Amino acid sequence: EAGVAQSPRYKIIEKRQSVAFWCNPISGHATLYWYQQILGQGPKLLIQFQNNGVVDDSQLPKDRFSAERLKGVDSTLKIQPAKLEDSAVYLCASSLEATSNEQFFGPGTRLTVL
Amino acid sequence: KQEVTQIPAALSVPEGENLVLNCSFTDSAIYNLQWFRQDPGKGLTSLLLIQSSQREQTSGRLNASLDKSSGRSTLYIAASQPGDSATYLCAVRTGNQFYFGTGTSLTVIP
Numbered sequence: 001e002a003g004v005a006q007s008p009r010y011k012i013i014e015k016r017q018s019v020a021f022w023c024n025p026i027s028g029h030a031t032l033y034w035y036q037q038i039l040g041q042g043p044k045l046l047i048q049f050q051n052n053g054v055v056d057d058s059q060l061p062k063d064r065f066s067a068e069r070l071k072g073v074d075s076t077l078k079i080q081p082a083k084l085e086d087s088a089v090y091l092c093a094s095s096l097e098a099t100s101n102e103q104f105f106g107p108g109t110r111l112t113v114l
Numbered sequence: 115k116q117e118v119t120q121i122p123a124a125l126s127v128p129e130g131e132n133l134v135l136n137c138s139f140t141d142s143a144i145y146n147l148q149w150f151r152q153d154p155g156k157g158l159t160s161l162l163l164i165q166s167s168q169r170e171q172t173s174g175r176l177n178a179s180l181d182k183s184s185g186r187s188t189l190y191i192a193a194s195q196p197g198d199s200a201t202y203l204c205a206v207r208t209g210n211q212f213y214f215g216t217g218t219s220l221t222v223i224p
Contacts, residue, residue, distance in 0.1 A: 040216070042118070
């Protein structure tokens with residue numbers, strides 16, 4: 001069974017530029033999550049999708065971050081414009097359902113904002 | 115707001131030793147608790163998932179317990195090996211949110 005795929009693995013941009021990350025969850029997983037992990041901290045949930053609907057985006061900085069999952073499979077997370085403090089690893093995870101199921105994580109995208 | 119704490123922040127043990135990692139949380143109204151390991155520069159690997167109605171889960175040399183009323187979970191690793199060296203994270207689900215601890219960095223010395 002293929003795992004959660006993410007691309008790119010690394011991205012370096014200058015502040016005020018835009019960037020987008022892509023995630024393909026495990027086949028059949030209805031729930032998809034985007035996390036931000038700043039160095040030395042645990043992951044912070046940014047947004048959770050159930051199929052193509054948003055379940056929770058309470059911690060997503062909506063003035064600059066956006067995410068979509070149009071067909072209920074792949075998802076993209078965008079930052080526009082980026083700030084220095086956005087430097088982090090962006091992790092995508094998926095699970096069969098939302099409440100009780102195990103989450104499986106992708107390898108992450110390491111973003112550096114200069 | 116749920117707060118998750120992991121103690122110790124770092125741990126170094128000789129190979130073969132049994133060890134316990136701790137995770138505590140402030141709000142006992144959780145759906146589940148999950149333990150992960152994270153290797154440097156990589157994503158998280160799921161180790162064990164404990165539902166709120168369960169007391170413990172076991173997988174190979176790993177055993178995780180959950181005491182929801184006291185807001186605590188422990189991860190027991192038996193007969194540690196150098197390959198167990200990694201950062202171990204716990205996460206609790208409260209409502210629609212997941213809250214992670216900052217992890218315990220484990221080094222197993224050959």
